[in-house]
Amino acid sequence: MIRKSTLDNGIRVVTEQVAGVHSATVGAWVETGSRHETPEQNGISHFVEHMLFKGTERRSAKDIAREIDSVGGVLNAFTGREFSCYYAKVLSPRLPLAIDLLADIALHSLFDLDELEKERKVILQEIYMVEDAPEDLVHDLFTQNFWPGHPLGRPILGSRESVGSLSRGDLVRFVEQRYRGGNILICAAGELEHERVLEQVGEFFAGLGGGVAPGLTQAPVCQRGVDIIEKDLEQVHLCLGSSALPQNHPDRFALHLLNNILGGSMSSRLFQSIREDLGLAYSTYSYLNCHSDTGSLVLYAGTSPEEARSVLHLMLKELRRLTTELVSEQELQATQEQLKGHLLLSLESTDNRMTRLARNELYLGKNPPLREVVQGFEKVTREDILRLGQSLFRDEQLHLQVVGKLPQADITPLDLTVG
Known part of the structure; x- marks a missing residue:
């Protein structure tokens, strides 16, 4: 209770x-x-x-x-x-x-x-x-x-x-x-x-005074672009990201499903295409970085300098698929079951339960019943995923961060195009 x-x-x-x-x-x-x-x-x-x-x-x-x-x-x-x-x-x-x-x-x-x-x-x-x-x-x-x-x-x-x-x-x-x-x-x-x-x-805590400290600044505006930090490394590290949703957005359940399909697990599209099918990276994934009024969805891969452009093209290809194709019913259902399973398993730990209480209170102002959260994942449709992908993955919202040493011919232009 x-x-x-x-x-x-x-x-x-x-x-x-x-x-x-x-x-x-x-x-x-x-x-x-x-x-x-x-x-x-x-x-x-x-x-x-x-x-x-x-x-x-x-x-x-x-x-x-x-x-x-x-x-x-x-x-x-x-x-x-x-x-x-x-x-x-x-x-x-x-x-x-x-x-x-x-x-x-x-x-x-x-x-x-x-x-x-x-x-x-x-x-x-x-x-x-x-x-x-x-x-x-x-x-x-x-x-x-x-x-x-x-x-x-x-x-x-x-x-x-x-x-x-x-x-x-x-x-x-x-x-x-x-x-x-x-x-x-x-x-x-x-x-x-x-x-x-x-x-x-x-x-x-009786000695703590009341009052509220100054609130948040206005939400940031994302910057499209390519930033390359040259370092003499064996690998090139790529982060490709786009705007996402704040923590309390009505589409947050669809966002978590989309991220998991894209790169949130070993069965995800990024992991399967970049690592399993082509062997271009050991580590590749995507994650959400969401706050009270904004967010980002970021794709990462570490690869050899010679393969960096190919990996970037594969990342963009997977984003493009999420803006043009419905995910399969099987893929959606498998991801729904995966996230529900993660949620339920996490509740076996009092650490995770405490954290869940806090994040819900801070971002939602309430703690919804577990069944309501499960239903939130179950109600997401293939069309919801497509609509969200089209909303988030737009050329003007893409940013690429590179750390490593690219071959000179690959430095420019690095084309960030989903459409």
Whole structure:
């Protein structure tokens, strides 16, 4: 059973009682991410995430690690473009400890200067690691150049320059501005009672002020084009993408089905045509990168420089098929069953249930019953997939990001044409 309450300081609390499990996962979701940063602040949300594990008024960094380890639990966090999440998974009787830990790091972190400088070095190493990993780098560069000049296009980690210039005062002020009751969602799933969770959140988060931080900027405009970053690599890494839909769009079920047909699994068209039929790539896939008011659908492949143009043509061919041909009834039904299966299997984990609660609340403002979600996939028709493909895969919305060294003859022109 899913229940929702709101505390006096604006914190929303959503829980799901799950029968037959011994664990509980609780997450504190803060509506702050790289989208909420100025160019000078880029990376500050992620920097704050790191610093919240470096000691509070009551606990040192070692104490935080020791307490969660002593009960066999997991404490972790991640930062996205529109939110940051701090979560803990424990045996159900230890849920009060997990909530206490999350509240302590969110409300009482010290931002010690020595720890801050050490963590700055860690984050810079993280940035260098991405720069040295072309398959990671190409996705960041695609987003930057697809949504140029917009906060959604900036890297979550920030840049060397922005991370290097952030001060303790910058981080403290950012937390004071963004970590407010109206911007925080607490979700918990597992063996629990809603009233007890509500009571514990109310107790441990009592010191958090209310209010809501400034909202989102306007949606970005995508940029058609080709961007090539030359690196002396064995492979060329390609990201070809187009605009997609926001998270709450009525056609979101059709979008997930279309993506899965295109490149979301080993039986997908991209994998079968590029890897299995022709052996042109080891890794090729597609994925969705959807937000509150926009999105992108991105195709990726890593291939040899000599085969890069052929792989690009195959990508465009698969996009073209989705704008001109109905998918077969068999392919649609198989994909519907696959996504329903993934959904149902994911619900065996309290981690995934907690995440599902949060994402539904943040993007839909509600948690639809599981049957409603299953029916959403079942109602999608072949015509819906075709209509969506024709809407999304238009020449003016295509962008290609390349990392690697192309043969000189292949650099221009790289023709991006679906129609």
